[in-house]
Amino acid sequence: xxxxxxxxxxxxxxxxxxxxxxxxxxxxxxxxxxxxxxxxxxxxxxxxxxxxxxxxxxxxxxxxxxxxxxxxxxxxxxxxxxxxxxxxxxxxxxxxxxxxxxxx
Numbered sequence: 548x549x550x551x552x553x554x555x556x557x558x559x560x561x562x563x564x565x566x567x568x569x570x571x572x573x574x575x576x577x578x579x580x581x582x583x584x585x586x587x588x589x590x591x592x593x594x595x596x597x598x599x600x601x602x603x604x605x606x607x608x609x610x611x612x613x614x615x616x617x618x619x620x621x622x623x624x625x626x627x628x629x630x631x632x633x634x635x636x637x638x639x640x641x642x643x644x645x646x647x648x649x650x651x
Contacts, residue, residue, distance in 0.1 A: 604637055
C-alpha cells in the first residue's frame, strides 16, 4: 500500500481535475514527523496547495542537509526517494498554488 498525494482543481464550468499526483511508501512517516511536514502531507485534505509550501520546503531542506535522518526510516527505503517525493510535492504546490489537496 502507498501514500498518495493529489492536487485537484476546478473552475466554475468544469468537473474537478487532478493536476498533480505522486505516491510514496507509508514507511516514511517517521521521517515526515522528524522534518516537520507530517501534517502538511497527512492532515491537509481540502487545503489550498499554497498553504503547504512552506512546511514542505522546510522538509526538503532538512532532508537535503542531514544524512543522519536515514536512521529514522526502514533500511529498505532511502533518503533519496523521500527527497524526490517531497521535491515533487513542493513543485506541484508551487505551480498549482490554488489547487486543493486530496490524500489517500
